[in-house]
Amino acid sequence: MTTGKLTIYWTLIIILLIAVITVGGTVVWAKYSPSQPVEISILSTEELQGEVYIRGAISNPGFYPFTSEDSLEAIIQAGGGITGSADLNRLELYVPETEEEEQPQKIDINRAEAWLLEALPGIGEIKAQAIIDYRELNGIFSNINELTKVSGIGSATYQEIKHLITVAD
Numbered sequence: 530m531t532t533g534k535l536t537i538y539w540t541l542i543i544i545l546l547i548a549v550i551t552v553g554g555t556v557v558w559a560k561y562s563p564s565q566p567v568e569i570s571i572l573s574t575e576e577l578q579g580e581v582y583i584r585g586a587i588s589n590p591g592f593y594p595f596t597s598e599d600s601l602e603a604i605i606q607a608g609g610g611i612t613g614s615a616d617l618n619r620l621e622l623y624v625p626e627t628e629e630e631e632q633p634q635k636i637d638i639n640r641a642e643a644w645l646l647e648a649l650p651g652i653g654e655i656k657a658q659a660i661i662d663y664r665e666l667n668g669i670f671s672n673i674n675e676l677t678k679v680s681g682i683g684s685a686t687y688q689e690i691k692h693l694i695t696v697a698d
Contacts, residue, residue, distance in 0.1 A: 582634070583608045586615035591634045635695040638676060639669040649693055651686045670696045 578597065581604055584590040588609025595604055601620070605611060636645055638660060646657035656679070663679045670676065673694050677687050 585621075586612045588612060589640070590637065635693055637697050638673065638694050639664065639697045649690045651689050652682075656681050656686075672696060 579595065580592045581595050582590075582592050583604060587605065588611070590608065593604055593607040611617070636649060638646070643654070643657040643661060646652050646660055647654060652660075659679050659681050660676070664670065667678075673691055673696060674687075676682055676690075676694070677684060
């Protein structure tokens with residue numbers, strides 16, 4: 530073969546390889562779907578109802594009521610929806626034993642609105658607003674101990690509510 534025919538031969542091989550890689554990549558990408566819905570079915574003769582605790586990359590973690598007609602999406606929406614850091618490929622479902630002690634719902638002092646902060650013992654309208662003002666001036670709390678830096682919240686109030694509060698991860 531001459532050099533000209535050899536160059537054309539290799540050019541055709543390279544074009545063919547690029548076409549195969551492009552078509553193969555397109556087929557693989559079309560079959561990949563990271564947001565495939567997951568269906569969870571619980572076979573039971575009883576009607577399910579109660580409360581579910583959702584946490585993690587959710588806007589308002591906590592306990593939410595549910596019935597067997599509720600979808601996972603509806604329960605997540607009840608919690609304010611997911612945050613931008615959510616990994617929807619790794620959802621966890623935990624069903625506790627009946628003997629397990631239920632933990633109280635904790636209020637995230639970095640995200641809670643005034644009405645929710647007011648639900649804490651010893652925190653009224655003025656202290657709730659002081660927490661929000663402190664958060665806006667100084668940024669989010671890095672740990673719950675910082676709450677004592679808020680005007681009007683001393684160690685007695687902190688001791689009363691420390692088991693009921695948290696800060697977001």
